[in-house]
Amino acid sequence: MIMNARQAMKALLAAGTAGAALSVAPVASAQAQGQATAQTAALDTGEIVVTARRRAESLQDVPVAVSAFSSEDLDMRGAPDLTALQYTAPNMTLQVARGSNSTLIAFIRGVGQQDPLWGFEPGVGLYVDDVYIARPQGAVLDIFDVERIEVLRGPQGTLYGRNTIGGAVKYVTRRLGSEPNFKARVAYGTYDQKELVLSGDVPLNDVISVGGALAVYKRDGYGKNLLTGAEHYNKDVVSGRLSVEITPSENFFIRIAADRTDDDSNARHGHREVASLLPGSDVLDDVYDTRAGIGDDNEVITKGVSMLMEWNVNDAVMLKSITAYREGRTDTDIDFDSTPLPILDIPAYYKDDQFTQEFQVLYTGNRLQAVAGLFFLDGTAAGAFDTVLGAANLSILTSGSVDTKSYAAFADVSYDITDRLSLSLGGRYTRDEKEGEVFRATYLGIRSPVFGNPNAIFLEQRTDYSRKRSFEEFTPRIGLNYDFTDDLMGYVSYSRGFKSGGFDMRGDAVATPQTVEGYDPEIVDSYEAGLKGSFFDHRLMLNFAAFYADYKGQQVTTQVPIPDGTNIASFVDNVGSSRIWGLELEGRAVVTPNFSASWAVGYTNAKFKEFLFYDLGSKQYIDVADTRVFQNTPKWNGNLTLTYTRDLGDGSTITLTQSTAYRSGYHMFEVASPQLDQKKFALVDLSLVWTSASNRWQVGVHGKNLTDKKYRIGGYNFPDDLYGNSVTAFYGPPLTVTGTVEYRF
Numbered sequence: 001m002i003m004n005a006r007q008a009m010k011a012l013l014a015a016g017t018a019g020a021a022l023s024v025a026p027v028a029s030a031q032a033q034g035q036a037t038a039q040t041a042a043l044d045t046g047e048i049v050v051t052a053r054r055r056a057e058s059l060q061d062v063p064v065a066v067s068a069f070s071s072e073d074l075d076m077r078g079a080p081d082l083t084a085l086q087y088t089a090p091n092m093t094l095q096v097a098r099g100s101n102s103t104l105i106a107f108i109r110g111v112g113q114q115d116p117l118w119g120f121e122p123g124v125g126l127y128v129d130d131v132y133i134a135r136p137q138g139a140v141l142d143i144f145d146v147e148r149i150e151v152l153r154g155p156q157g158t159l160y161g162r163n164t165i166g167g168a169v170k171y172v173t174r175r176l177g178s179e180p181n182f183k184a185r186v187a188y189g190t191y192d193q194k195e196l197v198l199s200g201d202v203p204l205n206d207v208i209s210v211g212g213a214l215a216v217y218k219r220d221g222y223g224k225n226l227l228t229g230a231e232h233y234n235k236d237v238v239s240g241r242l243s244v245e246i247t248p249s250e251n252f253f254i255r256i257a258a259d260r261t262d263d264d265s266n267a268r269h270g271h272r273e274v275a276s277l278l279p280g281s282d283v284l285d286d287v288y289d290t291r292a293g294i295g296d297d298n299e300v301i302t303k304g305v306s307m308l309m310e311w312n313v314n315d316a317v318m319l320k321s322i323t324a325y326r327e328g329r330t331d332t333d334i335d336f337d338s339t340p341l342p343i344l345d346i347p348a349y350y351k352d353d354q355f356t357q358e359f360q361v362l363y364t365g366n367r368l369q370a371v372a373g374l375f376f377l378d379g380t381a382a383g384a385f386d387t388v389l390g391a392a393n394l395s396i397l398t399s400g401s402v403d404t405k406s407y408a409a410f411a412d413v414s415y416d417i418t419d420r421l422s423l424s425l426g427g428r429y430t431r432d433e434k435e436g437e438v439f440r441a442t443y444l445g446i447r448s449p450v451f452g453n454p455n456a457i458f459l460e461q462r463t464d465y466s467r468k469r470s471f472e473e474f475t476p477r478i479g480l481n482y483d484f485t486d487d488l489m490g491y492v493s494y495s496r497g498f499k500s501g502g503f504d505m506r507g508d509a510v511a512t513p514q515t516v517e518g519y520d521p522e523i524v525d526s527y528e529a530g531l532k533g534s535f536f537d538h539r540l541m542l543n544f545a546a547f548y549a550d551y552k553g554q555q556v557t558t559q560v561p562i563p564d565g566t567n568i569a570s571f572v573d574n575v576g577s578s579r580i581w582g583l584e585l586e587g588r589a590v591v592t593p594n595f596s597a598s599w600a601v602g603y604t605n606a607k608f609k610e611f612l613f614y615d616l617g618s619k620q621y622i623d624v625a626d627t628r629v630f631q632n633t634p635k636w637n638g639n640l641t642l643t644y645t646r647d648l649g650d651g652s653t654i655t656l657t658q659s660t661a662y663r664s665g666y667h668m669f670e671v672a673s674p675q676l677d678q679k680k681f682a683l684v685d686l687s688l689v690w691t692s693a694s695n696r697w698q699v700g701v702h703g704k705n706l707t708d709k710k711y712r713i714g715g716y717n718f719p720d721d722l723y724g725n726s727v728t729a730f731y732g733p734p735l736t737v738t739g740t741v742e743y744r745f
Contacts, residue, residue: 063491078702087661090602098714111166155497157475165497189738223288270728292335348385436503506570576610651693
């Protein structure tokens with residue numbers, strides 16, 4: 001039955017995307033009708049509503065550390081994509097992955113995943129309208145036609161399940177309206193940036209509404225490939241969505257949506273941070289330039305289809321079904337050495353598909369609120385790449401796949417013991433069944449037959465195995481929250497997170513025979529206490545959280561040269577344990593009717609207690625915890641945003657938004673590298689937006705990184721002379737200015 005459903009969703013995806021003749025973006029689904037009514041009423045009073053606990057609640061009433069960003073707030077800031085959120089939410093890193101244009105790297109409170117290779121699991125869950133996005137490729141979502149984005153910090157293992165041990169990011173698209181709606185936005189900016197976003201919906205009758213969105217993003221590169229002349233760090237993306245909503249009765253709702261994103265931006269290569277004796281290996285003055293010789297071809301396609309069904313059985317009970325199918329393909333070239341020579345080149349492809357089905361039962365009573373459900377995932381992640389060692393005239397082919405079936409049952413219940421004291425209890429049982437296939441072989445020649453060299457000579461098989469493993473875990477949650485006053489709430493909670501184990505797709509069975517056994521799951525036990533308050537007639541909002549996490553079994557990827565220089569050994573180890581504690585403060589103050597300020601401050605103190613490193617020479621594990629650090633986890637981070645709105649007298653308004661974000665220094669890997677690690681820095685943004693009296697026209701100018709700060713967001717570290725002393729870095733966007741014009745009715 002499940003396979004029939006998966007095949008049906010795949011057929012619907014093909015029909016939907018072909019019929020639309022669009023490239024489409026993230027899947028959309030509707031919130032429950034009762035929730036939608038509650039949200040509309042709340043928004044009329046300026047209250048922020050979130051669905052962090054799978055039901056609509058005021059942000060200030062949710063005993064969870066969560067940040068929420070409305071579409072209006074994101075528009076006023078000129079936020080281009082998901083990565084902008086890392087500068088507004090505390091203790092979070094959302095970056096474009098090294099050597100990529102649209103692969104997401106996510107960390108929250110020190111927990112995440114940097115290695116986006118197929119088969120590896122993320123540590124922060126990404127959801128688009130409650131559809132879980134299992135793979136990071138194509139997950140740097142552009143922000144358009146969105147209702148709000150929520151960031152949930154800390155393990156979300158009860159309601160959101162596996163691989164949310166750091167937290168979850170929820171991208172919530174807007175629901176279709178009961179009246180015809182249309183919006184068009186055009187943008188032009190520096191580096192010949194050109195954008196067009198169209199969206200609209202129309203009710204065909206009292207039962208059926210249809211909607212869609214199309215977005216086109218074009219931009220020249222921040223730099224050039226000085227060898228080929230191609231644009232470097234450019235953008236060439238087309239995306240959009242089609243959806244149909246059916247309301248056969250006031251108690252029943254169906255939504256079917258199809259989406260697709262095509263990213264044809266050029267391959268992104270690193271900037272050499274260290275020179276060597278190789279031709280073209282000097283350190284270029286412009287950090288966005290490269291002399292990479294592997295080529296500029298790159299293509300990422302992601303698409304999906306979903307169906308949401310909601311039935312309000314009565315005033316207290318709702319049944320919900322969320323069915324989705326997604327697939328993606330990436331073809332790319334990564335030049336690790338960033339020189340004209342194939343010293344360390346990686347041609348690669350990735351492909352994945354996933355089918356998910358979730359059933360939920362929601363209950364809302366006078367004192368009892370509950371949600372329970374079942375979840376199933378059937379997914380495959382596969383790929384191949386060559387590691388080209390040009391100096392030795394060798395290529396190492398790595399290929400394989402991981403098939404995953406995941407089953408889960410969950411429940412979360414909140415009970416009001418008194419009018420002020422509430423107890424929450426939840427639990428989730430998860431079982432993952434995985435089958436991994438890994439192949440690794442060495443060829444004489446530049447590139448293997450898989451990547452276009454039929455004359456390559458097979459030399460040695462390094463890895464060839466198929467293995468099955470299963471992982472299961474119960475992840476509980478318990479919390480107490482108390483309303484000290486009508487406007488001040490405090491809470492304490494304990495929660496457990498579970499990140500699935502797996503198989504190392506790069507594993508070298510000759511250098512590390514134990515790789516065929518795979519690696520075990522990660523477990524995080526998190527303790528949190530917080531306060532949420534509104535003061536002075538809701539003119540001041542303050543949210544505070546303190547947390548402590550006990551982190552066990554961390555999965556860390558290590559890649560080191562084999563001493564003879566003919567290979568690179570990779571191993572994924574459960575290196576040991578660590579402890580993480582920190583503080584978070586978010587606030588918003590309405591100083592005057594025209595002037596407001598919002599801020600966020602985060603502090604994270606993360607330290608390894610044990611880090612077992614496999615030494616290739618001695619074939620032993622040694623504890624090197626004192627020499628290891630957390631990656632992508634600045635100790636301090638913060639943001640201050642000032643907003644001033646002025647009525648121009650004719651009903652139109654002008655809004656000035658200034659935002660400054662600060663991040664202290666952070667490491668790219670678990671081993672400190674002064675040549676790659678980023679020092680503390682601040683980014684300054686400024687936006688000016690005019691809105692007409694009718695609210696139909698909006699004109700804006702958005703300046704990003706006004707001080708033109710150069711800062712690293714990723715890198716590769718192969719300092720050995722055998723690999724051309726390849727220490728390369730990837731950088732965040734430079735100073736940009738974008739003008740926008742939007743019309744809606």
